[in-house]
Amino acid sequence: MQIVNNGHLYELPPNQTIIKQNDLSDAVWIVIEGECRAATDGTAVGDLKGGDVFGEIGVIWNTRRTATIFTAKQSILLK
Secondary structure (H helix, E strand, O other), X not given: OOXXXXXXXXXXXXXXXXXXXXXXXXOOXXXXXXXXXXXXXXXXXXXXXXXXXXXXXXXXXXXEOOOEEEEOOOEEEEO
């Protein structure tokens, strides 16, 4: 697996974990292209597509991550 990092732009393959539930929050992510999936306690709770934002809750409230987010398809993300 190779992650291409152009500054803060990431191209990720399917099934790549981006953030993990309960980890410390350090960034907000935007889905530029592709599809990601959110899971809480191992259960899928939603899909994220182009233009969707995630990670903001932990950053704004200075809390741990509330969900695990992983790519469902080849995706381009802005961190």
